[in-house]
Amino acid sequence: MNFLKEYTQYKNLINSKLSKTAISGKPELIYSPVKYILNGGGKRMRPILTLLSSQAVGGKKYSAINAALAIEMLHAFTLVHDDIMDNAPTRRGRKTIHTKWNISAAILVGDGIIALSFLELLKTKSNKISEISKVFTKGLIDVCDGQALDKEFETNKNVTIKDYFKMIDLKTGRMVATSTEIGAIIGGGKSSEISALRKFGESLGRAFQIQDDLLDVISNKKTFGKEIGNDITSGKKTFLLLNALKKSTGKDKDLIKSIIKNNGIEKNKIEKVKDIYNRLGIINQSKNEVGKEILKACDKLYSLPKTDARQMLFWFASMLLQRKF
Amino acid sequence: MNFLKEYTQYKNLINSKLSKTAISGKPELIYSPVKYILNGGGKRMRPILTLLSSQAVGGKKYSAINAALAIEMLHAFTLVHDDIMDNAPTRRGRKTIHTKWNISAAILVGDGIIALSFLELLKTKSNKISEISKVFTKGLIDVCDGQALDKEFETNKNVTIKDYFKMIDLKTGRMVATSTEIGAIIGGGKSSEISALRKFGESLGRAFQIQDDLLDVISNKKTFGKEIGNDITSGKKTFLLLNALKKSTGKDKDLIKSIIKNNGIEKNKIEKVKDIYNRLGIINQSKNEVGKEILKACDKLYSLPKTDARQMLFWFASMLLQRKF
Numbered sequence: 095m096n097f098l099k100e101y102t103q104y105k106n107l108i109n110s111k112l113s114k115t116a117i118s119g120k121p122e123l124i125y126s127p128v129k130y131i132l133n134g135g136g137k138r139m140r141p142i143l144t145l146l147s148s149q150a151v152g153g154k155k156y157s158a159i160n161a162a163l164a165i166e167m168l169h170a171f172t173l174v175h176d177d178i179m180d181n182a183p184t185r186r187g188r189k190t191i192h193t194k195w196n197i198s199a200a201i202l203v204g205d206g207i208i209a210l211s212f213l214e215l216l217k218t219k220s221n222k223i224s225e226i227s228k229v230f231t232k233g234l235i236d237v238c239d240g241q242a243l244d245k246e247f248e249t250n251k252n253v254t255i256k257d258y259f260k261m262i263d264l265k266t267g268r269m270v271a272t273s274t275e276i277g278a279i280i281g282g283g284k285s286s287e288i289s290a291l292r293k294f295g296e297s298l299g300r301a302f303q304i305q306d307d308l309l310d311v312i313s314n315k316k317t318f319g320k321e322i323g324n325d326i327t328s329g330k331k332t333f334l335l336l337n338a339l340k341k342s343t344g345k346d347k348d349l350i351k352s353i354i355k356n357n358g359i360e361k362n363k364i365e366k367v368k369d370i371y372n373r374l375g376i377i378n379q380s381k382n383e384v385g386k387e388i389l390k391a392c393d394k395l396y397s398l399p400k401t402d403a404r405q406m407l408f409w410f411a412s413m414l415l416q417r418k419f
Numbered sequence: 420m421n422f423l424k425e426y427t428q429y430k431n432l433i434n435s436k437l438s439k440t441a442i443s444g445k446p447e448l449i450y451s452p453v454k455y456i457l458n459g460g461g462k463r464m465r466p467i468l469t470l471l472s473s474q475a476v477g478g479k480k481y482s483a484i485n486a487a488l489a490i491e492m493l494h495a496f497t498l499v500h501d502d503i504m505d506n507a508p509t510r511r512g513r514k515t516i517h518t519k520w521n522i523s524a525a526i527l528v529g530d531g532i533i534a535l536s537f538l539e540l541l542k543t544k545s546n547k548i549s550e551i552s553k554v555f556t557k558g559l560i561d562v563c564d565g566q567a568l569d570k571e572f573e574t575n576k577n578v579t580i581k582d583y584f585k586m587i588d589l590k591t592g593r594m595v596a597t598s599t600e601i602g603a604i605i606g607g608g609k610s611s612e613i614s615a616l617r618k619f620g621e622s623l624g625r626a627f628q629i630q631d632d633l634l635d636v637i638s639n640k641k642t643f644g645k646e647i648g649n650d651i652t653s654g655k656k657t658f659l660l661l662n663a664l665k666k667s668t669g670k671d672k673d674l675i676k677s678i679i680k681n682n683g684i685e686k687n688k689i690e691k692v693k694d695i696y697n698r699l700g701i702i703n704q705s706k707n708e709v710g711k712e713i714l715k716a717c718d719k720l721y722s723l724p725k726t727d728a729r730q731m732l733f734w735f736a737s738m739l740l741q742r743k744f
Contacts, residue, residue: 124567175530198504201526202567205500208533216553224548228541234534242449242527361581374612 095402097409104145108138108158111163116210127191127203128210131170134186140270141166143298143410144277147291149403150395153281157219161226161280164215165273168230171207172237172269174200179245184320208234220280229279232279233272241264252355253331255340259300266306267299274298290394297391298411305417306385307332308380311368326367329358335377338367341374388415420727422734430472432481433463436488441535452516452528453535455584456495460513465595466491468623468735469602472616474728475720478606482544486551486605489540490598493555496532497562499525504570509645533559540693545605554604558597565590576679578656580665584625591631592624599623615719622716623736626709632657632743633705636693651692654683658708663692666699713740 112132119125141162148158176182177190178200184190192200215230216223243261247253274295278288301398311334325332331354339350349370353359359367371377388411395411398404437457444450466487473483501507502515503525509515517525540555541548570584571580599620603613635650638660651656656679664675674695678684684692696702713736720736723729 121564121567121571124563175487175526178526198570201500201503201529202563202570205496205529205533206560206563206567208530209556209563212537212552212556213560216549216556218543223552224541227537227548227552231534231537231541235531235538238449238527238531238534239446242446242531243521245527246446246448363422390468 095405097406099182100406101142101410104142105138107159108141108162108166109133109135110220111159112166115163115167115214123195123199124191124202124206127174127195127199128206129201130194130309131174131191131207132167134170134188136186138166139302139410140169140273143270143273143295143407144280146282146403146406146410147274147277147283147295150291150398150401150407151281151283151287152399153277153283158277158280160214160217161230161276162273164211164230165269165276167207167211167214168234168237169269170240171204171211175204176205176241178204179241218280222279226276226279229272229275233268236264236268240268243267247331248329248357253336253337255333258331258333258336262300262303266303267296270299270302271295287398290397294391294394294407297387297394300413301387301391301411301414304333304387305414307334308377309386309417311371312377323361323364323368326353326364327358327361329353329356333380334371337379338370338374338376341376342370346370385415388412399402420730422731423740425731426467426735429467430463432484433487433491434460434716436460436484437491440488440492440539446636448520448524449527449531452499452520452524453531456499456516456528457492457517459495459513461511463491464627464735465494468595468598468620468732469605471728471731471735472599472602472608472620473606475616475723475726475732476603476606476608476612477724478602478608483602483605485539485542486555486601487598487697488521489536489555490594490601492532492539493559496529496536497566499532500529501566503529530736542606543605547604551601551604554597554601558593559628561589561593563575565593572656573654573682578661580661581656583656583658583661587625587628588621591628593620595624595627597618612723615722619716619719619732619736622712622719623739626712626716626739627742628734629658629705630739631710632659634673634742635700636696637702648686648693650690651678652683652686654678654681658674658705659696662704663695663699663701666701667695671695671699710740 109357115132116125116128119128144158144165145156173185174191177185178192178197182190183193191203215227218226220226240261244265247261256294273291275288275292278291283291307325310322310332313322315322335350335353339354342350349366353367391411392408395404397405440457441450441453469487469490470481474480487714498510499516502510503517504520507515508518513734516528540552541553545551565586571592572586597620598615600613600617603616607743608616632650635647635657638647640647660675660678664679667675674691716736717733720732
């Protein structure tokens with residue numbers, strides 16, 4: 095089985111379907127940016143996980159396609175609104191909606207995409223549509239709660255690593271887990287299988303976020319698609335910063351503390367912070383944590399029947415370990 | 420039947436149920452404002468229409484309560500996000516969320532309330548939950564489209580009265596029609612009854628919006644709860660302004676045109692504009708239009724069985740004619 099080829103096929107299908115969403119759309123103010131964001135590329139990780147999860151429990155190949163698209167749209171909504179809140183000028187190398195249009199348009203577009211995502215989800219032919227809708231809705235609530243925690247962290251000087259995990263589990267983990275759980279329900283999975291795939295998604299989501307924190311330090315702008323060291327200069331309470339705060343002593347600790355106190359640090363100090371991360375073993379610790387979560391995720395897959403879809407899920411998880419983008 | 424007493428009972432029930440929503444809420448950043456907005460009072464017109472519509476087609480008294488609450492929550496969401504886009508400092512005499520907290524909080528709160536409203540809706544026990552969810556979702560899409568049109572109108576100097584009706588039908592009418600339609604579905608109405616109640620809602624919504632445009636001119640701050648003449652000073656393309664543009668000549672037309680050209684006019688010109696509205700018969704025309712739509716709405720009710728709930732719907736519609744708030 096050629097995993098990469100298979101992945102590309104899935105991705106192309108998602109891209110093609112998304113490009114046909116809301117195509118005749120008027121008013122312009124809402125549908126031009128909707129098209130812009132839905133055609134903006136990305137890894138399409140979540141919808142592919144939904145499709146694979148459905149197949150992995152015996153569902154037909156594309157029976158979860160509407161839910162998959164709905165999940166990707168919901169993800170797109172979070173990007174649009176988060177970018178406003180974070181004052182982010184670019185995303186995936188392109189202007190963000192509130193920069194290219196304006197804040198009102200970006201708010202409306204996010205709202206509209208939530209609605210469109212529910213409409214897409216409700217096209218799913220399943221006698222479990224009520225349960226599916228509930229999981230989807232709870233996923234949305236958790237993502238909002240996670241984003242609220244993330245915002246609260248900006249002014250909270252006492253964020254712990256436990257708080258951090260709670261936040262990323264809600265903000266990032268839950269949507270990945272929603273992707274896999276809904277796929278498993280649509281595929282007709284047993285409750286043990288649905289639970290296994292949800293937990294797979296939770297661990298994968300956690301790994302994904304820690305990897306994201308890590309890439310902000312060890313990647314480069316071209317592959318990462320955004321400025322390196324952004325989390326450091328903006329004082330974001332990442333897995334790395336919180337662990338550095340815990341482990342550091344003396345002058346190192348003073349510097350880390352100053353980042354938290356001042357909500358960031360000058361750009362020319364990025365290398366100094368990186369050096370602390372290296373010296374204290376934070377980089378390796380983060381890599382280990384990602385690896386640990388990926389293993390935990392894969393462990394859940396063993397309870398599923400041996401299928402090509404399960405193999406794809408293994409591959410997907412392992413790819414994350416090598417992710418540079 | 421004491422309509423006002425009955426109405427108050429319904430309203431108190433809605434208020435009490437809403438006050439228990441999201442009560443244990445954390446994170447604070449999202450749930451404090453959620454509570455603030457849901458406990459902010461209001462006429463609770465939409466949820467009461469849902470309850471009455473359900474009963475009017477034979478549904479049990481409170482069988483549509485979850486849908487009713489969901490509708491009111493969705494309405495609350497529109498207020499929160501619209502207030503950001505409109506830079507509105509107050510709402511119902513209290514600070515708006517983005518003023519009392521900040522824009523990020525207000526965006527998040529709106530998003531969270533959408534999710535909470537779906538969660539509430541999905542509690543409805545009905546074998547038509549998929550259809551109900553679709554109507555609800557399409558209502559949300561239309562409201563977003565209506566708001567987008569409203570925003571586009573701000574910079575469009577050529578808005579026609581036809582455009583205006585399209586916008587208010589989407590922005591205001593659709594949510595009222597969604598309230599009545601969903602109530603009718605939950606109550607087990609025949610398709611002719613569901614259609615009649617949807618159309619009742621559409622006309623009522625239209626009447627409500629024109630009345631709102633009118634009250635901006637003829638009400639007073641205390642009863643209206645907001646500054647009088649706001650639509651004039653901000654150059655909003657209301658039913659009155661667009662008709663004045665059509666009917667006026669000479670100096671009157673110049674003044675009306677200048678409002679559109681400059682996106683508003685000084686506060687001290689409000690009386691002058693009011694005078695034009697009066698002289699050209701725009702005030703009476705608007706009152707007539709409201710009356711016409713109310714009659715159209717009531718006409719739809721005659722096809723329903725004679726019940727107390729239907730009587731309440733008649734009363735509700737007639738109250739709108741006397742609305743001063």
